Amino acid sequence: MSGALSEQIVKGDRFVVAVDGPAGAGKGAVCRAVASRFAFSYLDTGSIYRAVALLSLQKNIESDQELGELAASMPFEFRQVEGVGFRGFLAGEDVSDALREEQVGRKASHVAAVPQVRAALLTFQRHYGGDKNIILDGRDTGTVVWPDADLKVFLTASLEERAKRRALELQGKGETVSFQKIRDMIARRDARDAGRTHAPLAAAADAQHVDTTRLTLDQSIDCVAKMVDKMVGNKPR
Numbered sequence: 752m753s754g755a756l757s758e759q760i761v762k763g764d765r766f767v768v769a770v771d772g773p774a775g776a777g778k779g780a781v782c783r784a785v786a787s788r789f790a791f792s793y794l795d796t797g798s799i800y801r802a803v804a805l806l807s808l809q810k811n812i813e814s815d816q817e818l819g820e821l822a823a824s825m826p827f828e829f830r831q832v833e834g835v836g837f838r839g840f841l842a843g844e845d846v847s848d849a850l851r852e853e854q855v856g857r858k859a860s861h862v863a864a865v866p867q868v869r870a871a872l873l874t875f876q877r878h879y880g881g882d883k884n885i886i887l888d889g890r891d892t893g894t895v896v897w898p899d900a901d902l903k904v905f906l907t908a909s910l911e912e913r914a915k916r917r918a919l920e921l922q923g924k925g926e927t928v929s930f931q932k933i934r935d936m937i938a939r940r941d942a943r944d945a946g947r948t949h950a951p952l953a954a955a956a957d958a959q960h961v962d963t964t965r966l967t968l969d970q971s972i973d974c975v976a977k978m979v980d981k982m983v984g985n986k987p988r
């Protein structure tokens with residue numbers, strides 16, 4: 752472990768799994784299942800940017816300084832709700848559905864570019880879960896947030912496959928969007944995520960790459976669970 756970050760917030764004994772990758776590779780579903788299986792704490796890091804966005808819309812906050820303060824004091828947590836799964840709570844209120852709204856997503860990409868917000872959320876992510884073992888997913892969890900993670904996974908799938916999964920998901924909700932349109936949207940998002948200046952999507956040099964293109968969800972979960980199992984077993988306590 753080295754650098755100012757790790758000196759600032761000590762990792763301690765907790766086992767940290769950082770999962771990064773492009774949209775649609777299955778990060779969320781894999782992390783939730785692994786968190787349940789090993790009783791780890793779970794954090795979907797995209798949701799915390801969305802939570803700042805939701806609060807800023809509700810409170811009409813625009814300035815970078817105030818957005819940073821909002822991010823630093825945000826009472827947000829993920830909790831596993833019996834029979835439902837992981838849900839996001841702001842000050843005790845389940846805001847999971849609101850976080851997925853289109854306008855919140857748009858605002859999130861704006862607040863994610865504010866340096867004060869990124870700094871506050873970095874501290875948030877390092878503290879999240881206290882001393883509990885944790886699995887978190889996002890774009891920069893293995894490179895920026897937890898460069899000292901015990902296990903780093905870079906989860907990918909081909910553009911075609913990710914577009915297919917998204918199309919099926921939308922079909923399940925009764926929405927019909929052309930495959931071509933979905934594919935183009937995901938390709939644009941990939942380019943944006945990889946090309947941005949703040950925390951661009953990139954695999955850590957020591958990440959284990961898992962390509963889920965030809966894997967079912969259960970196979971993807973098993974693959975990451977096996978890595979965790981092997982490492983938790985080997986970690987001196």
Ligand code: DC
Binds near residue numbers: 861888889891
């Ligand atoms: O993955 P998502 O759509 O829920 O992410 C919401 C926004 O937050 C998106 O604009 C990217 C940004 N984000 C980020 O900057 N860093 C992360 N680790 C996760 C998400």
